[in-house]
Amino acid sequence: MQKVVKIPVRTLAEYVYKSGSIVSGFNSTSSFTEGSRIHREVQKTYNEQDQSEVYLKAEIEYENIHFMIEGRCDGLLENNGHMTIDEIKSTSLSLDEINEESNLAHWAQAECYAYMYMQDHELDCIDIQLTYVQKSSGEIKRFRKTRTTDEINEAMRYMLSMFAPYAKLRLEHEWKRNQSIKELAFPFPHYRKGQRQLAGSVYKTILEKKTIFASAPTGIGKTISTIFPAIKAIGEEHLGKIFYLTAKTTTRQTAEEAYSQLFSGGLQMKVVTITAKDKVCFTGQGICNKEHCEFADGYYDKINDATLDILQNENSLNRHCIDQYALKHKICPFEFSLDLAYSADTVICDYNYIFDPKVSLKRLFDEQKKATVLLVDEAHNLVDRGRDMYSSTLEKAPFLQLKREFNGKNENIHKISKLMNDYFIKVKKQAVSSKTIEFEEPLGEFDQLVSDFIELAEQELLSERSENPELLLETYFAAQNWQRISKLYDERFILYAEIQRNEVKIKQFCLDPSYLIKQAGKSFKARVFFSATLSPSGYYRDMLGGEEDDYVVRIPSPFSQEQTQVMVKPISTRFKDRENSIKPIVKTLVETIQTKPGNYLIFFPSYLYLNSVLEEWNLGNYGIPSIVQDTGMGDTEREAYLESFKPGRSDSLVGFAVLGGIFSEGVDLKGDRLNGVLIVGVGLPQIGFERDLIKRHFSSHGKNGYDYAYVYPGMNKVLQAGGRLIRSEKDTGTIILMDDRYLQSKYQFLLPDLWKSNRLK
Template sequence: MNLFPYRPRPGQREMVEDIAAAVRSKQHIIIESGTGTGKTICALVGCLSASLDSGKKILYLTRTNSQQQQVLKELRRINEIRSVYGLGLQGRQSTCPLARRDPELRSGTPEELSRLCTEKKRRTIDELEGGCRFYEQTIAMAFDEIERYVFSEIPTVEEFVDYCDRRGICPYELAKELASKATVVTAPYAYFFVQFIRDTLLDWMSVPISDLVVIVDEAHNLPDYAREVKTLNLSRKALRHVEKEVNEFGNLEILDGVSILDIVSAMDEALDSAVEEYLLDEDGLLPTNFLEERLLHAFTLTSKMLELATRELMVQGEIIRERKKEAGRLPRSYIFSLGAFLNFWMNIEERYYVKLILGGDNPSFESYCLDPSIAAAPLLDCAASVHMSGTLSPLIEYRDSLGLPSSSPMKSFPSPFPKRNRRIFFVDDVTTKYEDLAQDQEIVEKIEDYIVNICNGVRRNTVVFFPSFNLLQRFLSDGILYRIKRKVHIEERGMSQSDLMETVTRFREGAEQGAVLFAVVGGRVSEGLDFPDRELELAFIVGIPYPKPTAKQRALLHYYEMKFGRGWEYTVRAPAYRRMLQAIGRLIRTDTDIGVAIILDRRAKQFSDRIELELTQDALGDVLRFFEEREKEGRVSSEKTKMRKVHTNTSE
């Protein structure tokens, strides 16, 4: 604990020691610990204590900028005790001065931006047109001055970008140079779980993966993220982009008598057939060879000829990417992407993937990865790893899903906050089970009555979490807003981050009068935002947020049943439990916060083995009594504090 910059709170010493022991033993430790337990500082101190003198480096992976900022701020405190160099990284989209000023570049993939950047740097060095003025300034800058600033101040990425902007230099290029001298690097998940970016990062850090300790923050997100990283999609809109590219660069023949537009036309027809034959609601499971058979039939090809066609698409696409790069444009080719998708689709390991048709306004083919352990496999090559979240239970499911060793330590730390500050009630006379909602309008009316009566009877900032945007919209259509006598704000499907934050800010500012926010479990409000003090004191969970039984979800359940014999537990019950806990967790962020959660679904009782639930027959009354008791305790505590101060002053 020599590096710990604060007075340890209950549980923190044990957490640091557990992490340090796991790192020394080259293990992969899984830790569940709620908000306010100091996971960030404990992980940093534990990993540093075990690795500082062994030449190992630490990669701290985060999902959001705010989490990354917290890592760097904690490193500043550690740096006051012992010199520990820390560095925050973000992608070129966020830090490249050219990309930040150009929407087209900002939309580029890491690989596309890397190719363009390499070309612009070459032109700068060779003093040719089309170079980069920021890179020119960067290589002329005194590097020692920048290094002193970064490793003495440990700035956030935003602060470092501002520092570089004022000097007309490139923060991305400088961060690459600084990474080799940093003991701790904090970066988004993609920097480790996308192979192209991981290989680049290890080179920057001058460290073999065997000497890297990885910390995964908000690790409950990792299984879904790891599946998506290995999933590939081709949409109708992408085919339209291919057509535009053909109009610009020409409709070349890729086989005798078969042009690029012929392939596009056949893909369009295959999409139409898939939608018509296999789409059920949101998606549909496709036969393994559905797309290949459509393309083979359309052009009377052999499988070998079809493979040659996909490779030729990639060759022609690569030529276009080079031409765009030389012209100073984003080196993107939709023709290349079409060929790469078809090549991937035809060669995937079918035991790990499922082939789907997705519906909506922009239907698409998707090769969905069922197994997150594929993307997570490089963790096993690391010196050690630490996986942390407030909602990881059941820990064994997380361990199994990511393919971590069965010997991996698993620890759950209790909340440091007084239990009396939070109550979780549920009612047993309603449910959002699909069959019941469809057959009984009275259930919908009862749920609405609960929400309306408690919102009108309790003037506290309240979030109503619905299991889906569709159900939220159903209640809006039924006119619930006209019955609630408080200001109601709404998280809308697809709203921009800036619009969402504006909505949340208005909700927070309504704490004195008691505002209401309608949101969705599993959305950005339920997982990524803090509401301290009176910003949130009451939360409804409308229904149990089980995953929708789509073709994708059914395939996932089947895969986990075959692999672990626990399909329902791992793919339905565990995600629903985590989503509920994430939403409920918004209530208590400090030891002085108080809050009540009400689950409006009789099925909540199924989770009583994991959540401290209380059945209520008088929801409004129980909520009012809770707040009256807490306020009374607060007044008594305040009076005792005043008396102690008076006594102290008198004694002096």
């Protein structure tokens, strides 16, 4: 069978010719962007016989590989029968800093298009031209070369010779991978109740290129039930890639463990985990330039060898593995993981690499997306995460500081920072009697200032004189994000300013992220949103961009009602009654542990409430050990907290934690490690300005705004916390819901079936 490798022109050119160092968090081509608007402006100047955005392709045999190369040529220019390939690049750099050799990958792209055109039209020679456009001034600089057929053929053969080792490695791996998948068995002796139904639903969703919302109870084994059918779809060539998206480290580890079990069963796959930059940075500073970091120096000169090395030798490209190879090749581990994501069969990462416009993996081409499934774990978290991703804030303080820092140093940065600071002052003067101001429409003047700041900051950051000051870089990225979000701004957003003493912040707040979540995911072959608490399903389908014909599946719990004793303690935990609730909460906790000693978790809606009850608990001196979730706990502290829940302890233990926090979901305390869960309140988010904006928005669209803003997000936290208790068919325990609202029909309706036979305590 013919070995076929499809490759876009830009990918081939950059693989061979990309070079240099990581610069200040920019990628190596940051100074040269696609610049669609600028492309169109240049193309408008073409003569009538010239063509723009011309699709070209070529098929080339090289070392028993059939390469299919394709792309869109920016310009195909004709002058008296003589043809010129035009490659357009926009840049923030001064054109004085650009010469013919500034970026060899640009020439290589033009040479690829020249090869394709010459093959189709049997030409002896052709011109290739690079057109550089300075973004702020619109100034143009061009370089032109004439190339013969032999020269272009030689250029193509050289590029293929450099790319061939990687192509061969991928082809060999794909054959081994698919063979291993055909022989791969489910990694457990039998399916748990509901697992086969979930796995079958996921497989059908992939085959039919659909979206599914799957609510499957905690403990069923959702991770393996979604990964396994997706892997089988790859083996049958229905799928090319899997993205397993998570919100938290704990669920990422669960996915890694599932793949580890499959590796033990013979699976051959490349599985990369992307870990946050601040956690993996070797220097701990996160400053990405060759002056500060040897792992940024010459990164793009070393990345191809490092990639071949790790792919030849490893399957599980987790944090530890990537660190080892990054140290060996002296490259940045974070950027290495991002580059590996394009080669891997599965990528385990945070939601933001797909849904967040700031950090999404933009080199994924549409054709790759069409062969990729998104497995979105704990999908309930994506609603609020989506709001954060599609919101943007700018504050006054950084611009005031930049104005001072660059005075006499860079007059352009000083001046634009002063104008930004002045605008914030003008907004502050409008807020005579209020701490917030709502704007009815986008701020045109402000947006223009932000755009000017971005251009000037970019010039400074890319100039040779720049020391890449951290504040300027951070503010530049914040301004860039503002500009991105301003392009998405519509009726699903609100624009407001908040004033606190001398500080002013202006925010584009996303009220309803559903449309943007849908847009970010729509290019992919299939989308699987799953969670133990994707209920009510109508709310989550609405908020995650679902449509009427999407699949919805609700897997019944495999556990029996006898495993859980659920009780309601009808006290008021409303804000006005919290002081009076403290003693009854402590009394209930003590009585529960004394009646049935063991390990317990008690969850609170806030740290303030938790600490108030903890103070009363400590005063009682009950002789029961306790541990407390603290703000900003690191991985070591989290692990120590969970390790305290040991089976068969001689004494009892109570862990104080917050609803919606790190211990309320993705935590697996099986058997006697956990004997009971107490939940204080109904989990409602704190009443506040933004929550009320959400409430108002959905009420104005004919929905129950209070439920959308408060009740549904709150009860989801409750269900997640309660789900820590029963993790297997052998687990038993007690859940105590401490709030009189649990007796109301609305809240009873939102409880899982197994919790509905509750009684008063």
